[in-house]
Amino acid sequence: MIHKIIKNENDYAIALARIDELIDADLGTPDGDELELLVTLVELYENKAHPIGFPDPIEAIKFRMGQAGLKQKDLIPFIGSRSKVSEVLSRQRPLSIAMIRKLHEGLGIRAEVLLREPETKGVPASEGIEWERFPLAEMVKRKWLPHFEGTINEAKKQIAELIGGWAAHVGADTLQPALLRQHVRSGSEVDNYALAAWRIRVSLQAQEQKIPRYQPGTVTTDFIRDLVRLSYLDNGPLLAREYLLKSGIHFVVEEHLPHTHLDGAAVMLQNGSPLVALTLRHDRLDNFWFTLCHELAHVALHFDGGECDAFFDDLDQAEIDLFEKDADHWATEALIPSELWHAADMERNPSTRRIIDFAASLRISPAIPAGRIRKEKQNYRIFSGLLGYKQVRTLVMQGI
Structure with missing residues (x-):
């Protein structure tokens, strides 16, 4: 029986081997008492000699759950009731020797990992x-x-x-919008806590995407115009997603939360990669392409200069400052250059046939000029049949 302080790696190895021998010991027995003593001695030594030697036990459990496709309820046989499982995974309840033994035997997690003191995570x-x-x-x-x-x-x-x-x-500061350099375009009061939750959600989704390193200056007018030509194809939104990811720009679609009034956002992540996130609040092709270009305008105009870390946009609202005016103008020009728009005289007596022919000449979706005409005329009852209602969400979500 080991009953002295662990002073070196040899003592440590002997203690771990003995723990493996005693892992099935019942609590309250001599072997169970020895196991508890060894756990304490090992923790003391690891805290001194191996402060980062093993992964955090809670993270190890979550990793194993992900590997095996387990849900929280699947841990009940190892930890106890559903409430105990929740408390352990949220670090409200420490792992007991009995839990450690069952997790080691049932999930194959190394005992020395489970025996470590869990890290304290989150924001107090x-x-x-x-x-x-x-x-x-x-x-x-x-x-x-x-x-x-x-x-x-x-x-x-x-x-x-x-x-x-x-x-x-994604960084604890995202829980407190006041600490962030972010800009919100909205005509009504926004729930900042809902906005923070949505930002965290889309940022976490972006972290799961494997993309090349973003090169500042990538987003130019020519870059956008190449992107917009994809709108001519039936699966244009899906191709746009692939185009952005291969260019080092994260792209995420996530429905907005109540009281956020979002169409889209542009966020600079901690690793220096930009994220464009859309809500598809208005499930139309014209809205998809304008919102996408508007958020990319923020990337091109405002991120490289470091003015702001995030923009959240309700595009039903009028331009409210220079940031938004510049992004709206940049997006409009990228979609359809003014010289081509005026040369085609699209403002005067537009018709469905003229819109379709004009879009075909530019190799873009007719939803884009139709949406521009509706906005310029402030008449949202015309050309509805060209806008691609209910075509974006199903397409994009199927491809993600």
Whole structure:
């Protein structure tokens, strides 16, 4: 029996070997007491000699769940009740020796990993975050919080750990919009906590995309015009997604949350890659292409200069400042250059036939000139048949 402080790697190896021998020991027995003592001695040594030697046990469990396609309920045989599983994964309850033994035997996670002290993650409530203001019910409904499958009441009891740990992967400052250099274009009051949750969600989705390194200056007028020519094809939105990803620009589609009034956003991620995220709040081809170009305009005009880290846009609202005026103008010109628009005299007596012929001459979707005419004339009842209603969401979501 080992009953002395672990002082070197040889003592450490002997202790780990003995833990493997005792892992099945019952609590309260001599072997169980020895196991608990060894766990304590190993933790003391690891904290001193191997502060980053093994992965965090909770992250190791989550990783194994992902590998095996397990859900939270699948851990009940190893941890106990559904509430205990939630508490362990959200770091509210420590792993017991019995849990460690069952997880080691059932999931094959190394005992020395499970024996480590879990890291403290997330943002403490003392930093002034009003956790109850997050749209928790909607977040749970959409399954945004990984591995959590409990009730709303259970989620409320651990909201700081759930949301704080979730946000830690993209930077804890995203929980507090006041700390960020971001710009919101909206004609009504925006729920900043809902906006923060949406930003975290799309940023996490972007992190899952493997793309080449973004080169500043990539987004130019010519780049956009090549992109817009894809609109001529039936699967243009899907091709646009591939075009952006191969250019080092993340592209995500995520439905907006209530009280955010979003059409799209441009966000500069911590790794220096831009993210364009659309909500498809208005499921029309003309809206898709204009919103996409508007957000790319922010990338071209404002990110490379470092003026702002994020733009969130409700494009139903008029231009509210120079940032938005520049982005609107840049997007409009990229979609259809003014000289071509005026030369075709599209403002006067437009017709469905003229719009289709004009779009064909530019090799772009007729939804783009039709949408421009509707906006310029402030008449949103005309040319509805050219806009591609209900064609974008199904197409884009099928391809993701």
